[in-house]
Amino acid sequence: MKQPTFLLDGMPVPFEEGQTIMDAAMAADAFIPHLCHHPEFKPQGSCKLCTVKANGRHVSSCTMQARDGMEVENNTPDLNDKRRTLLQMLFVEGNHFCPSCEKSGNCMLQALAYELEMLSPHFDQFYPDRPVDASHPDVLLDFNRCILCELCVRASRDVDGKSVFALSGRGIGKHLIVNAESGRLADTDFSLLDRAAHVCPVGVILEKRKGFAVPIGQRLYDEKPIGQQMERLAARTAKVEV
Amino acid sequence: MLDKRKIRLATTSLAGCFGCHMSFLDIDERLLELIERVDFDRSPLTDIKHCGPCDIGLIEGGVCNAENVHVLREFRRNCKVLIALGACAVNGGLPAQRNHLDLGQCLQEVYLTGEGLVNGQIPNDPELPLPLDKVHPIDEIVRIDYFIPGCPPSGDAIWKFLTDLLDGRTPRLGHPLLRFD
Numbered sequence: 001m002k003q004p005t006f007l008l009d010g011m012p013v014p015f016e017e018g019q020t021i022m023d024a025a026m027a028a029d030a031f032i033p034h035l036c037h038h039p040e041f042k043p044q045g046s047c048k049l050c051t052v053k054a055n056g057r058h059v060s061s062c063t064m065q066a067r068d069g070m071e072v073e074n075n076t077p078d079l080n081d082k083r084r085t086l087l088q089m090l091f092v093e094g095n096h097f098c099p100s101c102e103k104s105g106n107c108m109l110q111a112l113a114y115e116l117e118m119l120s121p122h123f124d125q126f127y128p129d130r131p132v133d134a135s136h137p138d139v140l141l142d143f144n145r146c147i148l149c150e151l152c153v154r155a156s157r158d159v160d161g162k163s164v165f166a167l168s169g170r171g172i173g174k175h176l177i178v179n180a181e182s183g184r185l186a187d188t189d190f191s192l193l194d195r196a197a198h199v200c201p202v203g204v205i206l207e208k209r210k211g212f213a214v215p216i217g218q219r220l221y222d223e224k225p226i227g228q229q230m231e232r233l234a235a236r237t238a239k240v241e242v
Numbered sequence: 243m244l245d246k247r248k249i250r251l252a253t254t255s256l257a258g259c260f261g262c263h264m265s266f267l268d269i270d271e272r273l274l275e276l277i278e279r280v281d282f283d284r285s286p287l288t289d290i291k292h293c294g295p296c297d298i299g300l301i302e303g304g305v306c307n308a309e310n311v312h313v314l315r316e317f318r319r320n321c322k323v324l325i326a327l328g329a330c331a332v333n334g335g336l337p338a339q340r341n342h343l344d345l346g347q348c349l350q351e352v353y354l355t356g357e358g359l360v361n362g363q364i365p366n367d368p369e370l371p372l373p374l375d376k377v378h379p380i381d382e383i384v385r386i387d388y389f390i391p392g393c394p395p396s397g398d399a400i401w402k403f404l405t406d407l408l409d410g411r412t413p414r415l416g417h418p419l420l421r422f423d
């Protein structure tokens with residue numbers, strides 16, 4: 001039987017029954033921008049960066065199952081404009097001061113901003129007040145950069161079996177919390193060996209005493225734009241990222 | 243022979259560290275090529291104190307005090323094209339890291355109550371511009387036409403952007419020139 005395929009910007013992409021557009025695109029080494037998606041975890045479809053137009057309708061490619069003969073638009077000026085706007089909103093909602101961020105150069109939010117040529121945050125800055133949590137001996141939490149992707153939530157709950165992290169509040173008040181009465185990471189059983197310690201796509205969950213081991217300018221996305229790294233992104237697993 | 247009119251370029255540093263201007267000088271010998279095509283108006287390079295009518299204005303730094311606002315407005319009034327140069331102009335940058343602190347308390351601690359201070363005094367010379375409650379990116383004060391991010395943007399990035407503009411192309415920074423750090 002012929003393998004089902006869909007068209008991604010006119011290119012035929014084969015898929016297995018039940019696979020999402022994102023999974024099939026990743027397997028075919030075709031880049032669809034994404035932030036909250038990670039091949040190891042159940043997709044949740046919250047950041048909307050991966051929005052594509054499938055048979056004329058906007059859908060999240062990380063949650064939408066591929067169908068035979070589907071026509072999917074991905075890399076179009078219209079979709080990329082919308083994605084850039086989403087990025088700009090994420091930037092102004094937090095405090096993203098890249099020059100002093102340990103994640104700079106390894107950060108997916110920043111790498112996508114480069115990829116989509118985001119030159120300014122466009123919207124007025126919120127400058128929220130979000131104190132850091134430096135209580136844990138091995139890990140620093142800098143909430144200023146959290147984009148609420150819930151990868152740490154999913155990893156801690158589904159892989160580590162600890163549920164150290166959760167999101168609390170609604171709308172603009174939504175924020176990441178630590179599951180301890182004190183709210184401090186030191187008062188949980190969180191450890192550097194946890195999967196959740198290594199999944200944050202931005203600079204929130206940072207290992208202490210490891211700052212700037214690789215100089216700025218020689219990092220992951222300094223070397224090659226994220227759009228040319230789909231193979232690596234598809235291969236992200238616990239082994240590779242620890 | 244008809245002399246092609248030279249482009250007038252003004253530059254200034256507001257709440258910045260002059261790093262972007264240093265980076266601008268990093269275009270090195272290309273500066274000679276540049277001055278074939280542009281005349282500098284107000285700029286730390288000329289020491290002209292006020293901006294006259296210009297084609298391009300480059301602004302380094304965000305806005306942290308009343309004087310910054312005046313200078314920025316003077317540039318907007320006079321420059322056809324106004325460019326935010328560097329992280330601080332684009333999003334507030336390092337100076338904006340004080341935005342979650344209370345300004346009054348900051349001044350108190352630095353000048354009055356800080357460790358080891360005796361007979362401190364908060365500077366109040368009328369010549370000193372009043373600090374703003376918060377530091378702002380320049381596009382929150384006036385309209386900005388282009389942005390060159392980076393802390394600082396490299397000399398190559400500045401050169402690419404300016405030459406694109408001078409040659410009538412849409413200025414573009416791709417990999418590896420587009421950087422936020």
Ligand code: SF4
Pocket residue numbers: 095096097098101102103104105107108109110145202203204422
């Ligand atoms: S998390 Fe990413 S975008 Fe935010 S400050 Fe760090 S490097 Fe920049």
Ligand code: SF4
Pocket residue numbers: 145146147148149150151152153165176199200201202204205
């Ligand atoms: S801390 Fe990182 S992984 Fe967790 S929700 Fe925030 S951005 Fe996502």
Ligand code: FES
Pocket residue numbers: 033034035036037044045046047048049050051060061062063
């Ligand atoms: S990657 Fe699909 S919604 Fe975030």
